[in-house]
Amino acid sequence: MTTENTEIIEEHEEKIERKLVIPGEVIVTGDDYLPGDFTRKEGKEVVSNRFGLAEVSGRVVKIIPISGVFEPRRGNTVIGRVEDVTFNGWLIDIGGPYSSFLPLAECPRFINRNDIGEFATIGDVLSAKIWNVKKGGADLTLKSRGLGKLEGGRLIRINPHKVPRVIGKEGSMINLIKDATKTEITVGQNGYIWLKGDSEGEEKAENAINLIVEESTASGLTEKVEKFLGGNK
Amino acid sequence: MTSTFTKRPDKRKFDELRPIKAETGIIPNADGSALFAFGETVAIAAVYGPKPLHPAHMQDPERGIIRCNYNMLPFSVTERAKPGPNRRSKEISMVAGNALASVVDLARFPGTVIDVEILILQANASTRCAGINAAAMALAQAGVVMKEMVSSVSIGKMDDKIVTDVIKEEEDWEEGEGATDIAFSMTSRTKQITHLQLDGIIQTQRFMEAVEAARVACEKIHDYQIRALKGEKIDETKK
Incomplete structure (x- = not known):
């Protein structure tokens, strides 16, 4: 996933x-x-x-x-934490100026209406897609491939404006890290990154991402990251 | 009549600032942060947000708000300052917030808050000015949409001399006409005054001289702010 x-x-x-x-x-x-x-x-x-x-x-x-809070746009994939569970959905904190709402109807699998906390409760982490941005918040959906609850692993946060650097051209950078550390990585455009693998791989992937964020403007960044991942093996 | 104030205690020229220290990005956790120091007066500022505002009754449906918090750390002065808000710090929090709010585009995110935390690490007069300078840099670095920058300086009248960037010793000047201390905050582009506090007495025409001195000093400070925001670490204190 x-x-x-x-x-x-x-x-x-x-x-x-x-x-x-x-x-x-x-x-x-x-x-x-x-x-x-x-x-x-x-x-x-x-x-x-x-x-x-x-x-x-x-x-x-x-x-x-190059700095500042995440400004939600339609179509963004984000990672957020459940802030509150209401009768018809979840309030999700995605780190922007407003918290966003994930309605029950936008969840593709069967959920018992009487106890929606069963699927996700306060503190759980989800990856979701923004399908609508309105005044005072964004609406989220899980109806797309690869979206849903994230279990286990670790969540890190970076400056949302550095996300394109972490992903690289057509995902080259992130795939490099994934392959080298054998870690599942999901990057939210709001700057939250979820990593899951063995603890050593997670640690290394996290360090690699921090390296990218710190040196995001340097040239030859891919080589530097390759060297970092190779050197630590 | 001869003046009783002929030389500044620290041997500066009358229109000279203390050695400046300026740096941004000092607090990685914050959305924006900065340090600004006039000599021995050191202030740091951190900006968080815009973010949802709680309690909800404080929300303004038409605009965001700036919530500014100014505080002196216990060790910032020779006699321990009791931590926590007091009458003085509440007043400075309010004026600093207002000085900054007038340049920030608050209508962009209605119902949100931008938290501005100003802490004084070390105090030797002009703390609010150093705080506002740091806060303006932190706001800019946090990517907050703002029309222009704000620079702040204190102008004093020692007996009959107009001086820039007052220190504690000058604030306590008692001879002749005594000391007057005026804190100015001025915008960088339109040169509008967003904050002005006058402590003491001053004649109308001398006041206009003080405004002119503030304008000149704010331009110099703005220059430091630009350099610090562009990544330079400015430290004139060690020489």
Whole structure:
């Protein structure tokens, strides 16, 4: 039961110039530019609204966040912890600004309506998919391959903006770790990562993930991780 | 009339800041964190959120709120400070929260809270200013959407001299006209004052001089904040 995450990742080698900006900083000046995500236009200046990497692609200027809480989007696979059990579903903490709701109807297997705590109760960990984002929270579903309750193993948390690095291009990085440590790994786009294997493998996988997070901007990251996994055998 | 205040106790120029220390990301667990120090006044700040706000009656359905907590650690002053909130720390928590709230886009996540924790590790006057500077950096680092930065500085009037970044010894100046201490917080781009507290007395035209001194000093501080946010570890105290 392993969830594959197929977000397309922009590689660092691309020839788009990115620079770190802070709120209120002028990114570019000129009439030709249009403000994109997290930027605003004041006269001729395009100004940053957020800490992150500014990118000018064509005429549009936008900021790619590198820190901050997870902002749920439809289609994201997330891992969350059950916060509360209600009569028709579960409240799940996915680490964002709002907790999300998993309705009973979105659970594909049979569950006794009179005792839904039997399937998952407070403190249990689930992987789920976001199918709707609304004001004040997101709705989750388990109706997809590889979703459901996660039992055993360990749960770690990383910065959600580093998730694409941990997964790598088409899952290359995560598969590398999985193969080397013989561990099941599920990565939630909210930055929660669930690992299950023997304790040695889990430990090694966790360290490898922390290495990726720490050195996420370094070049030749795959080689470094390979070396780390190989060297510890 | 000759002035009784001719030289600053620590031999700084009248418009000179103390050696600055600034760093971000000092608390890995927090969404954003920073350290800021004016010489011997050291403040750290941690930001958590936006996250769901409990108790629910505190929620605002139209906007998020900033919950700011300022506290001095027991060992931050020579005589042990009793930990926990007191009248002074509650007031500073409120003004610091308000100084920051005006630049943050709170309407983005209604019904949530952004927790800002400010702790004073060591105090030698201007603690609220150091705290606000650290908190602004921590907020930015936490990826909170904000229009611009906030920088804060204290401006004093010692007898008839306007001085930047007041220390304890100057705060207690009693000769001549005595000491006046004004804490300013100013936004980085539009230069608006988001917080101002005046302790003492000052003439109207001298006050305008103080505002100008604050503007100049805040620009310098903003420069340190930018550098620290871009990953630099600034430490001017060891030389």
